Amino acid sequence: MEYTLFVLLLPLASFVFLGLLSNKLSHKASGMIGTASLLMVALLSYFAAGEYFMTQKTGALFQTLMPLNLTWLNMGANLHIDMGILLDPISVMMLVVISTVSLMVHIYSLGYMKGEKGFQRYYAFLSLFTFSMMGLVLSTNIFQMYIFWELVGVSSYLLIGFYYTKPTAVAAAKKAFIVTRFADMFFLIGILVLSYYTQTFDFGTLTSGNSAVFQQAISTQFLGASALVWAMALIFVGGAGKSAMFPLHIWLPDAMEGPTPVSALIHAATMVVAGVYLVARLFPVYVLFTPEVLQGIAYVGAFTSMFAALIAIVQTDIKRVLAFSTISQIGFMMVALGVSKFEGHEGLGYMASMFHLFTHAMFKALLFLGAGSVIHAVHSNEMENMGGLRKQMPITHLTFLTACLAIAGIPPFSGFFSKDEILSATYLYNTGLGVWMTLVAGLTAFYMFRLYFSIFWGKEKQHAHPLHESPKSMTFPLIFLAIPTLLGGFIPFGQFVTADRAPYTIHMDLMVAGISVIIALVGILIARKLYQHPEKPVTVPSGLKGFHKAASHRFYIDEIYLFITKKILFNGVSRAFAWFDRHVVDGFINGLATATDWFSIRIRGFQSGEIQWYAWVFLFGTLLITALILFI
């Protein structure tokens, strides 16, 4: 299956091409080139997925394939960095997810970004992002993954800051880059610790379950935990940064300053699940050797999902509601991984997490693109400027409703199945956690339908010009994504992607399913009562005023960060370092410069231009060296 290399090369080629020729191409041509290359990538990915899942199975297990693996850098006797392509169930699944969403975003942007300044640049960056993301999921070793991980960060930075004349967009881009980069630092340390003790970067060796590889890492203790625990926890911090887990989530809501299709691609479906993918990729290590870290992951995920859901309830900007809902849903995936075990029925969580990753990518991309379609028509992100849009925008309305039902977990939409598996897995693990996640699911239904009713129902607002449905290039992706949103749940996912690679037949836990559907319906009904026909604006009950204020301010997490960085770090620590830098470091360098200067004037006479002198120095030098060697 060497042709999967083209999945990487095509977007790269299109990036280089569009990047170099951006000024010479028309908008239309560059959009078409980008979209056409992505179409080929998508077809290749589908074909690869088909071939992989049909043929690459020996006995009952799916094989790991490495169609390509080249040694890139040798770093000592055992350690080397490779560059290659790894195909296994999750990477193949990610190929399908990324190429589908990316293709839809490419098509959608043809309409959404029409006439924008820098249209060619936009498509070049989209290609770069797709290339980096594909490289990330196809990596054969953790170092290669890290390289692409950073590339993904860079391309995300470029896309968030696409409207670089807007100060908020620039600030958001910087924030996203710095926060994720901060987390990546821990990731890198984790990688270095892990590779130092295991002498390998290779995923194949790391995930083989062979305890001999980790012998040294387990036996080395550091601050009360083994080196392996430290390494795996640090690696998770990197994943938590990209996947916006609490308390590193602060960049994602701000990242909504980028163009909406970018939010759909990066901040809903692909980049933000990189952390989930990372944990899934190293899952055998987590589950077999560091179950305590995995438990931590479960609790971080559970807390984040509740936390983000609470904030989502009070947001008024529709993209921010979606941003917080994304954080919450990724929390679901993390919880599912965290509660999972390795084999058979106990590995349910892993399967459910990947299943939810898949369905969530589809319906969340659909939600973002639908929101983009609304914003395109209304020219505002605020809910108060919307209302009654269902008549003017029927296609957007219906597809958006589909996605809302899916995320709320109403059967037979895709989200129901995947979320139900996650809830079953959490109940298996711990009833308390199960109840907690069920509550989050109820909140999800509530805030999503608050969004839905506020946009599409209620009183129609006055607009500067009549509203109309978006162009075909924008509605087509909506309709296309509605199909997996509607039917995706019927994919027998357990047959393809499981922790131990053995097929697993999904059983529906009727009890869990029933409770979650009921609680979702309750959430929807409350939302309907409050927001479908609001005669008067919804007032906050006095007992919840404090909570409402805190949630609107996103529980002051950003303020805490500002306090820590500006007040403590910049003032306290940086001042001291600045003094040291100015007086000691600069002093040394300046001293060096002065000394150099002094010498260079003194020795000028040597270069006199007279050849007799040159010859004399030559001869004298030779004799002097001879004397030195002979007599010293």
Add this chain to the structure above:
Amino acid sequence: MSYFDNFLIMRSEVSLLTVILFLLLFDIIAGKKGKKYFQPVAILLFALHTLTNLVPAVAGEAFGGMYQYHPVMTIIKTMLNVATLIIFLQSKHVFDGNEMKNQRGEYYFLTLSTLLGMYLMISSGHFLLFFIGLETASIPLATLVAFSKHCKKSAEAGAKFILLSAFSSGILLFGISYLYGTTGSLYFSEVSTQISHNPLQIMAFIFFLSGLFFKVSFVPFHLWTADVYEGAPTNVTSYLSVVSKGSAAFVLMTLLFKLFGNYLYEWQTLLFWIIIVTITVGNLFALRQQNLKRFLAFSSISQAGYIALGIISGSVLGMTTVIYYIFVYIFSNLAAFGVISAIESRTGKTDIPDYKGLYQTNPKLSFVMMLAMFSLAGIAPFAGFMSKFFIFSAAAQQGFYLLVIIAVVNTIISLYYYLRVVKAMFIDQNGQPIPALRTDSWNRASLILCTTAIIFVGLLGFILDMIEKQSFGI
């Protein structure tokens, strides 16, 4: 082995000689019309020679051990070929001009002759062949240095070069004669086994080395460098600083390893001091230069010191990194010289202050120059950083920590003067900058090649591996 087989082993020399003779005949026989095509033919023919000698063969020796071949020699010869080819690409526009038009035949002929001399030096297994190679490499070079007939400085530089070359050859020959006298042989293989710590031999050894130090321009044998570099035509200067120096450095390394392995302690001590002095003196003089060619002369002196840092480690890694360093240095230095040559041939300006505000009028040339400076200074992630890094790690691996620290401090100092050029081009204001100019496509091709190499060579890990694989056994 038949007589013919001997020639088969030295086929790279034979092929180069064929090119030289063909070009000589072409230049003599061709009419006015045919001469128009002389330069393209010369360049393409030489490119063909480079390509046909690209693949290393098996090691062997010819003419009873006079000539020796090892696969790593193909690598170094190919590197010299590539460098010469780039210089040819950069010279074409100079010889298209009216002033130098009639001299182009000699230029190619003489340059390739010196290259042949370097080939022989690299592959020699006998002092006689070595000396013939050295002289073949030096004498035509002196002619080339004095190539600008109307320029006084060029003539002066030529005179200085030939006189000092003769002087250094004399000392070198004196060394060889004592080596012969004490060992009774001129074959490297025999001399190397006969060498002992006899003072006479040590003296002969140092006299011999000083001839090579002169070519590589280590301090205190470097004084000719600045004057000659400044006076010579720019394309000859770039040839001197890259091809001549690179080949001499390689020969020095192989001789120290193969021939004077017994003197490991002596030459490590010797190089230890020479490295310190060379890097530092090169840097200190480079700080104050106004003329770009003179500036690059001193920069090339300190670069030679870095090369020696790889040689001193005396390990396979050291050898690999030296070759790698030369490889990267070729592209970085030639990128700089390509820009200088383009600007000099149009405006005649070679001083750093003339380059002020160049970015406004010639952004592409400024960009190439900037990359060249960054790479020479060893700024990450360009190739120059990787090559310096590898050299430092090779030296550190053998325990030369003090040397590495001194070298690193000198790298910081060198940043100042390399960035001075960048500052002049990008930041300094100038009411009358050099006007926008367009170089011919041959020169542009050479600049694109160098730029690509500066950006990508450092990232391609397999290059070092490939050199390392071939370096075993010397």
